[in-house]
Amino acid sequence: xxxxxxxxxxxxxxxxxxxxxxxxxxxxxxxxxxxxxxxxxxxxxxxxxxxxxxxxxxxxxxxxxxxxxxxxxxxxxxxxxxxxxxxxxxxxxxxxxxxxxxxxxxxxxxxxxxxxxxxxxxxxxxxxxxxxxxxxxxxxxxxxxxxxxxxxxxxxxxxxxxxxxxxxxxxxxxxxxxxxxxxxxxxxxxxxxxxxxxxxxxxxxxxxxxxxxxxxxxxxxxxxxxxxxxxxxxxxxxxxxxxxxxxxxxxxxxxxxxxxxxxxxxxxxxxxxxxxxxxxxxxxxxxxxxxxxxxxxxxxxxxxxxxxxxxxxxxxxxxxxxxxxxxxxxxxxxxxxxxxxxxxxxxxxxxxxxxxxxxxxxxxxxxxxxxxxxxxxxxxxxxxxxxxxxxxxxxxxxxxxxxxxxxxxxxxxxxxxxxxxxxxxxxxxxxxxxxxxxxxxxxx
Ligand code: GDP
Numbered sequence: 001x002x003x004x005x006x007x008x009x010x011x012x013x014x015x016x017x018x019x020x021x022x023x024x025x026x027x028x029x030x031x032x033x034x035x036x037x038x039x040x041x042x043x044x045x046x047x048x049x050x051x052x053x054x055x056x057x058x059x060x061x062x063x064x065x066x067x068x069x070x071x072x073x074x075x076x077x078x079x080x081x082x083x084x085x086x087x088x089x090x091x092x093x094x095x096x097x098x099x100x101x102x103x104x105x106x107x108x109x110x111x112x113x114x115x116x117x118x119x120x121x122x123x124x125x126x127x128x129x130x131x132x133x134x135x136x137x138x139x140x141x142x143x144x145x146x147x148x149x150x151x152x153x154x155x156x157x158x159x160x161x162x163x164x165x166x167x168x169x170x171x172x173x174x175x176x177x178x179x180x181x182x183x184x185x186x187x188x189x190x191x192x193x194x195x196x197x198x199x200x201x202x203x204x205x206x207x208x209x210x211x212x213x214x215x216x217x218x219x220x221x222x223x224x225x226x227x228x229x230x231x232x233x234x235x236x237x238x239x240x241x242x243x244x245x246x247x248x249x250x251x252x253x254x255x256x257x258x259x260x261x262x263x264x265x266x267x268x269x270x271x272x273x274x275x276x277x278x279x280x281x282x283x284x285x286x287x288x289x290x291x292x293x294x295x296x297x298x299x300x301x302x303x304x305x306x307x308x309x310x311x312x313x314x315x316x317x318x319x320x321x322x323x324x325x326x327x328x329x330x331x332x333x334x335x336x337x338x339x340x341x342x343x344x345x346x347x348x349x350x351x352x353x354x355x356x357x358x359x360x361x362x363x364x365x366x367x368x369x370x371x372x373x374x375x376x377x378x379x380x381x382x383x384x385x386x387x388x389x390x391x392x393x394x395x396x397x398x399x400x401x402x403x404x405x406x407x408x409x410x411x412x413x414x415x416x417x418x419x420x421x422x423x424x425x426x427x428x429x430x431x432x433x434x435x436x437x438x439x440x441x442x443x444x
C-alpha cells in the first residue's frame with residue numbers, strides 16, 4: 001500500500017492526541033517528535049522535516065487549537081494542511097501551447113521510467129484531453145530504447161517518429177516536430193537519452209535539444225524508489241536545465257515516500273503526475289491534498305470515484321442494480337461484478353483509498369491479495385451456465401467437478417456458495433428496507 005509504513009506511524013502518533021479533551025504543550029511536542037521520526041524514516045529530506053515540524057508546532061500551540069473542544073482533530077487538520085502545502089497545495093497541470101503543437105521534453109536518468117512514462121503520458125492526454133500526440137525517439141544510446149517506444153506507441157495506437165540511432169538527437173527532435181506539423185499532431189513528446197549518473201555530456205546534449213527545440217514543458221522523470229537520491233537528481237537537473245515539473249514513477253512499489261514529500265520543497269517544482277504501475281494506464285495526475293489525505297488514512301474518495309468512472313460501465317451497473325432489486329442475482333452477475341472491481345486496480349490499493357480502512361486494525365490480518373478474487377473467478381468459471389443461474393442443483397459430484405476444474409478444493413466451493421447465499425440475503429434485506437422506506441414516505 002502506498003506509504004504504508006509512514007502512514008501507520010503518523011496515524012499512531014496523531015491518534016494518541018485524538019481522544020484528549022485538552023492538550024498540553026508537552027502532548028504536542030511528544031507527538032511531533034514521533035511525526036519527525038516517521039518522516040525521517042520515510043527518507044524525507046532532513047531540512048524539509050525540520051521546517052515542516054516547526055511550522056506545525058507553531059500553529060498547534062496557538063490558543064484556538066489548545067482551547068478548542070477537539071484539539072486532537074485540530075492538530076490532525078494542521079498536519080494535513082501542512083503536508084498538502086509541502087507537496088504543492090494545488091494540482092499542477094500541463095500547460096499547452098496556444099499555437100500547437102505543444103512540445104514536451106522528457107528528461108531523467110536511465111531506468112527512471114522515461115520511455116514508459118512517455119507512452120503513459122501520451123495515452124493519458126489522448127484519452128482525457130483529446131490530444132493527438134506524436135512520440136519522438138531521441139534516446140539513441142540505450143540499446144532497444146527506440147524499439148521500446150515503438151512497442152509502447154503501437155499498444156496505445158499512438159504514432160512514433162524515429163530516425164534510427166545514427167543521427168544526433170537535436171536533428172531527430174527537429175525533424176519530429178516538422179513531421180508532427182505536417183501530420184496534424186498537436187502534441188509532441190520527446191523521449192531523450194538518460195545515463196546511469198548525471199554527467200556533463202548528458203546535460204550538454206539536453207541543453208542543445210532545449211535550445212534548438214524550445215519545448216513548452218520540460219518534465220523530469222524520477223524514480224520514487226530511490227528516495228533522497230531522486231531528490232538530488234531532481235535538484236541537479238533543475239539547476240542545469242530548468243525543469244517545469246516532475247513525474248514521480250514507481251509510487252506503487254515499496255517506496256517509503258520520501259521523494260514525494262521532499263522534491264517539491266527542495267526544487268520548488270511541482271509534481272505533475274505519478275506513475276502507479278507498469279501498465280500503460282497506470283499514470284495519475286498528482287493532487288497534493290488527496291495524497292496528504294491518503295497518507296493520514298483519511299482516504300481518497302475523489303480518486304476512487306474518478307477511477308470508477310473511468311473503469312465501470314454505467315449501463316451495466318444500472319442493470320446490475322435492477323437485478324439485485326428484483327432478486328435475480330446469479331453467479332453470472334457475481335462474475336461480472338468481480339470483473340468490474342478488478343478493473344479498479346489491486347485490492348490493497350483500493351482499501352487505502354477508503355477513509356478509515358487504510359490502517360484499520362480489524363483489517364490488519366485480512367489478506368487483500370487479488371489471488372482470492374482469482375480463485376473465486378476460477379470457481380465460477382468452472383460452473384456450467386445452468387449451475388451459475390441455479391446453484392441449488394450443485395450436488396456433491398458437481399462440486400467435486402468444479403473444484404477439480406478450478407484447481408481448488410470442495411471446501412472452497414462450499415465457502416463461496418455460502419458467501420453467495422449470505423450476500424443474496426443481505427441484498428434482499430436492503431431491497432426490502434428500501435421498499436419499506438418508500439412506502440413510509442408515501443403514507444406521510
Ligand atoms: P527509462 O530508461 O527511463 O526509459 O526507463 P523505462 O521506461 O525503460 O522503465 C524502466 C523500468 O521501470 C521498466 O521496467 C518499467 O516497466 C518500470 N516502470 C516505469 N514506471 C513505473 C511505475 O510507475 N511503476 C512500476 N512498478 N514500474 C515502472
